[in-house]
Amino acid sequence: MSTQLDHEANVAGRGLTGDAAASGGAASARVLSGRSARELLASDQAHLWHPYASTTTPTPVHLVRDANRTLLDLEWLDSEGTTHRQWVVDAMASWWCMLHGYRNPVIVEALRRQAAELPHVMFGGLTHEPAIELGEVLAELAPADLNRVFLADSGSVSVEVALKMARQYDIALTRRSGTGRSPRTKIAALFGAYHGDTLGAMSVSDPVTGMHAMYAGAIPQQPFLRRPPVWDAGSDEVDAWIDEVDDQLCAARDEVCAVIVEPILQGAGGMYAWSPAALAGLRRITRNLDMLLIADEIATGFGRTGQLWGCDHARVVPDIMTVGKAMTGGSLTQAAVIATEQVAGTISEYTGALMHGPTFMGNPLACAASLASIALLRHGGWREQVNRVNRAFIEHGRGLNEMPGVTQFRVCGASASLEFDQPVSIPVATSIGLEHGVWFRPFGRLVYSLPPYVCTDDEIARICAAMAAIAEATGQ
Structure with missing residues (x-):
């Protein structure tokens, strides 16, 4: 198995194939059911208990309709009940685990084969x-x-x-x-x-x-x-x-x-x-x-x-x-x-x-x-990928240390964190991030990113711009 997967890794590298590659990663949305976002989110609130969350005063959740490479197709309701839908960069790599991006063909194929043999x-x-x-x-x-x-x-x-x-x-x-x-x-x-x-x-x-x-x-x-x-x-x-x-x-x-x-x-x-x-x-x-x-x-x-x-x-x-x-x-x-x-x-x-x-x-x-x-x-050249992400964070994060309310902007490998002098509002930071096409999940006094290694320079630039916008709003 490992020899075959090594070969596929060399061929597929970090990437996508077919229609997904042609569309730059944002493949056409796949609706899993005919239920609207409003219906699904209402059912979520009625039945599910999310991590680090209250059931009586829940923080807003966002519906994932699709995911591809570094992007999430999100749908959500704003405070006035209006539905929004947008492809956004996942700055969190799904809590730091999605190194190669979503729907990597090598991993998908390995799962398909194994499911057919011995799940x-x-x-x-x-x-x-x-x-x-x-x-x-x-x-x-x-x-x-x-x-x-x-x-x-x-x-x-x-x-x-x-x-x-x-x-x-x-x-x-x-x-x-x-x-x-x-x-x-x-x-x-x-x-x-x-x-x-x-x-x-x-x-x-x-x-x-x-x-x-x-x-x-x-x-x-x-x-x-x-x-x-x-x-x-x-x-x-x-x-x-x-x-x-x-x-x-x-x-x-x-x-x-x-x-x-x-x-x-x-x-x-x-x-x-x-x-x-x-x-x-x-x-x-x-x-x-x-x-x-x-x-x-x-x-x-x-x-x-x-x-x-x-x-x-x-x-x-x-x-x-x-x-x-x-x-x-x-x-x-x-x-x-x-x-x-x-x-x-x-x-x-x-x-x-x-x-x-x-x-x-x-x-x-x-x-x-x-x-x-x-x-x-x-x-697939993970070291080069991590070094590239590191350089992009350093380049596009210039000036974040000088913004009001920021105590430090830190970069370590393929990670970056913006620390504030006060706790960050998760709903506010999340909303500002989405306005800039980025998904964050802040905690405490931190807005941070451990993105997929396959993020492009432009996507890292977008993450840093969203951090700057959050800093501008938080420091006022």
């Missing part, structure tokens, strides 16, 4: 070729020594599995040592972190500025390390942070078994790019204290920061790595936890099985999509 089978006691090939590919792409792949359903689930691995590994170490010491159960994390919405993932997400404060009494209490210095911080500042973290973890060495970080770029915690030298220092500390380092590469992996993995910026190899989001090219949900043989072998020898088994683990459809997406990355 799903349980992974307990069974296996299949797409999962085996995906395991081979991930082990090959992962940093050195990471070669044991556990397939999961979603990013949050992969973080849960990684946390369980870390704790079970420490139990195994205590049994191996025979010293009778108590297993270490705490996982240290960074302030500003976001690792998911399940209970374990919430416990290692920022306890102050995160989205989980109301669950504080129900989740484990974990130690947090001060947010590292920024990307280009001086050596004195980085060294001071490393010394502080060393002291904190030394003091907690009897209870902390692992540290989890989003390498180089904290995502939903504020789009914060931090120092590679700080990550390298943290890796040295965890080795010295016999703590595992867990790299959450769900958002940063597969090239988003300009390197294949965020850890690559610091030439760091973690003990456990989680990946997800872009793994299937945004077509289906799938994630993975990749561990060293040392971690996997110690757990297995001294504690037996890893006690986790999602129903849809190793789903063949998702595995086929992941293989197709990774083939596109490997043979």
Whole structure:
């Protein structure tokens, strides 16, 4: 399968074929039913509960009629009940996962073939070729020594599995040592972190500025390390942070078994790019204290920061790595936890099985999509694409830092964020974005973009112009 997909990736590249290519990506709209937008949106409001939303005072939602390459065909009602319909650039890549754009023909064909052969089978006691090939590919792409792949359903689930691995590994170490010491159960994390919405993932997400404060009494209490210095911080500042973290973890060495970080770029915690030298220092500390380092590469992996993995910026190899989001090219949900043989072998020898088994683990459809997406990355010039998007953000974002109310405009790889000195109104920012032909989903004080890698320079320019318009309205 992988050989065929590699060939197709070379042929199809980033693109579309036939009518879609001829129309520049905005293929003619495909109406899925005869129901009007008004009818569908009314039913949505009556029955569906959207993420991070209230059912009694819901924020407006927009109906997706079609999607192609970097564009969404949206239909919505304004405050006066007038219907609007427009093709817009998806600045969010559907929460950062749609790397190759919508309806990529290589991924679509991989899904079609797999659906006709084996859409799903349980992974307990069974296996299949797409999962085996995906395991081979991930082990090959992962940093050195990471070669044991556990397939999961979603990013949050992969973080849960990684946390369980870390704790079970420490139990195994205590049994191996025979010293009778108590297993270490705490996982240290960074302030500003976001690792998911399940209970374990919430416990290692920022306890102050995160989205989980109301669950504080129900989740484990974990130690947090001060947010590292920024990307280009001086050596004195980085060294001071490393010394502080060393002291904190030394003091907690009897209870902390692992540290989890989003390498180089904290995502939903504020789009914060931090120092590679700080990550390298943290890796040295965890080795010295016999703590595992867990790299959450769900958002940063597969090239988003300009390197294949965020850890690559610091030439760091973690003990456990989680990946997800872009793994299937945004077509289906799938994630993975990749561990060293040392971690996997110690757990297995001294504690037996890893006690986790999602129903849809190793789903063949998702595995086929992941293989197709990774083939596109490997043979479609992802590094050149990311560098091009990066340059376009820098060029077209000039002047955003000087706009009223803006505290900082940041670019990291194929991502850009505009931070304000006050919270951003989601409805206002969304409306202004649509006026400029761009779909945003702001949060907190940020309007940000992690677009598909196949965005053109003109589309990045449109995203930056929409950011400027939001800044102009917000800063008044």
